[in-house]
């Protein structure tokens with residue numbers, strides 16, 4: 299595989315690209331799977347370049363097929379229009395990779411694929427799907443998040459190095475027994491044992507055998523991937539639901555949802571104890587107010603001995619407060635010191651907090667390991683399901699494109715003809731009355747002149763022909779009710795929009811004249827050569843050109859206002875778009891479908907009259923009138 303042969307790729311960049319893929323085989327696989335993102339992730343490779351690399355390697359001949367800038371523009375315009383229906387990056391890339399093909403079987407397969415999509419998208423809730431698909435992307439491997447409050451404890455140097463090799467030191471510190479001063483310095487420790495010789499009093503330690511899987515030591519290696527991609531998975535599940543497909547994603551979401559949140563809430567202990575203390579203080583105050591003390595009981599009190607009546611009140615209130623704390627925290631302990639107001643035993647509170655948190659961390663670790671184990675086996679299926687959705691977006695985009703533009707499959711064959719053809723620009727137009735067009739171009743009249751009214755739609759027709767030809771070869775249905783299209787090797791389109799720079803004529807000749815020397819089947823569309831050179835020269839060039847190619851398998855339509863003169867030199871069919879006049883709103887009355895074998899005049903006077911009638915400027919109106927009088 300010699301990447302350097304691709305235009306614009308230097309040898310350093312080629313080496314860099316290949317080395318990023320590990321092996322050439324892996325690179326080719328990525329190309330065959332259209333993995334544009336993987337290629338653009340290499341520094342210095344733009345999306346355009348990645349597309350070019352893939353297209354070149356896959357042998358897609360868009361450059362050899364689209365021979366002029368204007369032909370490329372027609373192709374780019376088609377791609378732009380399809381891109382509007384893409385929701386995901388993946389789909390965008392796939393659309394950018396669509397190029398004209400020459401293989402009839404591949405073209406037909408693609409057309410079938412798009413037509414099937416066109417028919418099924420109408421049954422779907424398009425807007426809902428679109429907004430969900432916009433939230434889908436390829437799944438991402440998150441970067442590890444380092445948490446210094448946890449640690450992995452190992453017994454041997456070998457284990458230490460093994461865990462480093464696994465990359466687990468990117469999640470938390472890995473320490474040996476000698477380095478561990480006090481286990482309580484960490485919130486939670488995973489003790490990866492080989493002999494299990496170390497013993498600890500603290501309870502914040504989970505024991506895991508040194509031959510365990512990575513996710514048994516640090517479940518985050520699996521869980522973080524699912525947490526990062528959670529929104530994508532959740533939206534993908536909704537899409538699967540709409541499409542009525544079975545999916546494993548519901549199970550995935552359930553598992554992630556069932557996991558306790560990362561930050562276990564330490565404040566619940568303080569909050570519970572504090573609020574029970576406040577209630578208890580109030581109760582004490584109310585109860586003690588009602589107590590009637592006798593003389594000896596008062597003496598007891600003065601001697602700091604609790605009279606029985608008061609002791610009973612304390613006992614009852616504190617017991618109740620402890621019960622409430624247990625209900626709210628789930629653990630039973632005694633954080634209250636018998637005084638008025640009641641005091642909180644902070645040492646006891648801290649002890650219990652630590653003990654409970656340790657238990658929670660150990661339990662959460664166990665639960666996380668269980669979840670990670672299940673989720674790690676699900677990963678290939680999850681990835682496949684997301685990939686299916688990305689593929690679906692490609693199909694969906696093409697289906698929507700074909701649906702909105704009402705495209706129909708062309709037949710592949712000899713010659714070129716279509717019925718009810720519409721330029722893509724006009725296909726979605728509601729504001730003007732669009733006329734559908736029929737046209738035929740085939741042997742022996744494979745080379746024709748197109749004449750006709752100014753603003754009659756000649757340029758639009760040339761572009762429509764180019765669109766139908768290029769779309770067919772891209773494997774797309776076309777904007778016509780019926781079409782028969784010949785597969786060609788090359789498309790030459792010289793539109794009137796070409797540059798009028800100095801040297802325009804010369805550069806035109808440089809591309810145009812070699813056409814006759816090539817033994818390929820071509821579609822040639824030429825719009826008013828007389829716009830860039832003398833009329834007489836244009837007549838001679840066009841007539842000679844037509845003679846050269848009329849015996850070939852190529853097809854050509856040449857728009858000109860000089861048909862009569864050209865016919866003096868050569869004999870070809872002339873088609874005409876005729877304007878009959880102006881309607882009451884000064885719009886051209888014109889049949890946009892060319893009449894075959896028919897000279898149509900340019901009728902510039904109609905356009906002049908329209909300008910005259912519509913002009914608000916009296917001076918200018920007068921000028922138009924004087925010009926019109928000369929006709």
Ligand SMILES: Nc1ncnc2c1ncn2[C@@H]1O[C@H](COP(=O)(O)OP(=O)(O)OP(=O)(O)O)[C@@H](O)[C@H]1O
Nearest residue numbers: 731732733734751752753754755756757758759890
């Ligand atoms: N089939 C059609 N239905 C409705 N409007 C059309 C159709 N074809 C062309 N038009 C409109 O007519 C106008 C003139 O079209 P276009 O530029 O193709 O004419 P033209 O014959 O090339 O003109 P000129 O000879 O003056 O360059 C454009 O605004 C175009 O949108």
